[in-house]
Amino acid sequence: MNRNLFPIVLVFCLLVSFFSCSNKSNKRPRKPVSTISIKPAKQLYTSGDKVTLNIKTRLRDGELKSVKVYYEGKLLQESDELKFEIPDVELDRVGNTSFKVNAEKTDGLNNSRVKTINVLSEIAPKQLTYQVEVKYPHLKTSYTQGLEYYKGYLYEGTGEEGHSKLMKVDIKTGEPVQSIDLEDKYFGEGITILNDKIYQLTYRAKKGFVYDLETFAVIDSFTYKSPQGWGLTNDGTNLIMSDGTNILTWLNPDDFSIVKTVQVANNRGNMNVLNEMEYIDGIIYANIYTTNYIVKIDAKTGKVLEEINMEGLIDMYHRSNDRIDVLNGIAYDAKNDRFFVTGKLWPMLFEVKFIEK
Structure with a gap:
């Protein structure tokens, strides 16, 4: 090989290697992203109220395995759908109560989101x-x-x-x-x-x-x-x-x-x-x-x-x-x-x- 061409070939190889690694890093699997919306949307709820949960999950890659929705640690529903609704969820706890959604892909990557609401007692002391x-x-x-x-x-x-x-x-x-x-x-x-x-x-x-x-x-x-x-x-x-x-x-x-x-x-x-x-x-x-x-x-x-x-x-x-x-x-x-x-x-x-x- 011509000695004058060697530095050019070396630089070319390094650039190819760099962009190859960059492309690989950009293709790393991504976690699923879920959102929880509650209807009716209010600042304060009262114990005994019933609400509807709307669950949406976005995937950048891969396939969805399951989405699990919890109310104060209790499983409400499990689904393999990207979008679904859970109607008539009764609020039976008072204080700062939370809903949690955990979405998992078939490659094992998972992600959780929590939505907290404030629930009052229905009793006038x-x-x-x-x-x-x-x-x-x-x-x-x-x-x-x-x-x-x-x-x-x-x-x-x-x-x-x-x-x-x-x-x-x-x-x-x-x-x-x-x-x-x-x-x-x-x-x-x-x-x-x-x-x-x-x-x-x-x-x-x-x-x-x-x-x-x-x-x-x-x-x-x-x-x-x-x-x-x-x-x-x-x-x-x-x-x-x-x-x-x-x-x-x-x-x-x-x-x-x-x-x-x-x-x-x-x-x-x-x-x-x-x-x-x-x-x-x-x-x-x-x-x-x-x-x-x-x-x-x-x-x-x-x-x-x-x-x-x-x-x-x-x-x-x-x-x-x-x-x-x-x-x-x-x-x-x-x-x-x-x-x-x-x-x-x-x-x-x-x-x-x-x-x-």
Whole structure:
């Protein structure tokens, strides 16, 4: 070969190789792309509404194997069509609920899309107020985060770094008969008693503690996925925690795995900042943080059934220079059908009845 032609041939070969690789890279298989549209299209839906889903999938290459459509994790329909419709889908969950479509090609490539909608409760909560039956003293140094009545005593968890405690309290005197301090780095939160163990959350450490009921010795600890721990109760089988949102999470008390989650909403929107709680026969009573309201929630559906306005409860029972904070703390004496409520740094605990306005 002529030496003068060699550089030209080399450059030509390199260019052919480059464009060949470029063409190959452009021909890589592409993922399917699906869209979900909902009719009627609304900003807010109501539980019980029926909607129609329109599913469309685009392919750049290859063949479609299947398209699966889910509602809150439950399979609604599977199809091998690029376009199809699912009519009369009933919205039976409240809160931010989602539809998911997963499209897969015969070459194994798949892709998912999610569409989230907000669903309100169809129930207009009954509006209640309260009646004070008995007043008891309460330690005004207690930043109440968890409250439980058990076998004649109140058990109370308190917060604030450096001041968090777990206490067993004589209800008549308001004085602790047993107490343990949390490490200064922990901000104590909700408590509950299940199977002769006391469970306590902390605020931002994502850590909870398990205590022996009799000795208050720490016998276990656990972590949770929620970024914050707020209220805690139980249904006799599982723990139920709140985290400052409208989501309640059921936890297995043995391995602390998530059993299920339920979102809470009324007929106006999501019910956020759920705080201290009490579970009674399928109903969860919860403080709404920074407000004077306690809400009564259907534990199965998350729908708010009643809203109890506790405004004015502490007004007559504290001095002007007392450092009081918000309403927080619900306990129930099942044997005598008594409710107890208090607040953070309140000098008083109240036995109350919830009554219609």
